Amino acid sequence: MLAVHVGNDVTFSGDAPAIFQSSDWAERGFCQRCGTHLFYHLKENGEYILPAGLFAEGEFxxxxxxxxxxxxxxxxxxxxxxxxxxxxxxxxxxxxx
Incomplete structure (x- = not known):
């Protein structure tokens, strides 16, 4: 998976993602309708890591x-x-x- 570290200033529009604790230090977010993986969230520093495929445009x-x-x-x-x-x-x- 190619992912983008985007920091901790992240907002989601539309339905709120379903969030599951995946370890002591992180949680994962998914679309409640289709199950698409939306993020990996590091709880200690609040940083989000998003799959690169979520971005329509961008250079990484x-x-x-x-x-x-x-x-x-x-x-x-x-x-x-x-x-x-x-x-x-x-x-x-x-x-x-």
């Missing part, structure tokens, strides 16, 4: 890749990014980083 700079240990071996991105394994991601969110 990729600066990090997470769960790199689960990446298929047949692709890689051309730019240099910060790469983190799943273990490193969970340690960071758990405050161990």
């Amino acid at each position: 700079t990729m600066n990090s890749e997470i769960f790199i240990d689960e990446k298929p071996g047949y692709y890689s991105f051309s730019n240099n990014t910060r790469k983190m394994t799943g273990e490193e991601v969970f340690a960071m969110f758990a405050g161990e980083d």
Whole structure:
């Protein structure tokens, strides 16, 4: 999934998203009508991470890749990014980083 870190100033129009706690540190939001994944919300800092496909327009700079240990071996991105394994991601969110 390609996602965009958009900070904590996020508003949604239309029906309120359904929100589910997915871990001790985050929750996920979904459309109540169709189930589309709308966001990942980090509870500690209030930051939202939205799927890039939600944006009709925009130019994004990729600066990090997470769960790199689960990446298929047949692709890689051309730019240099910060790469983190799943273990490193969970340690960071758990405050161990």
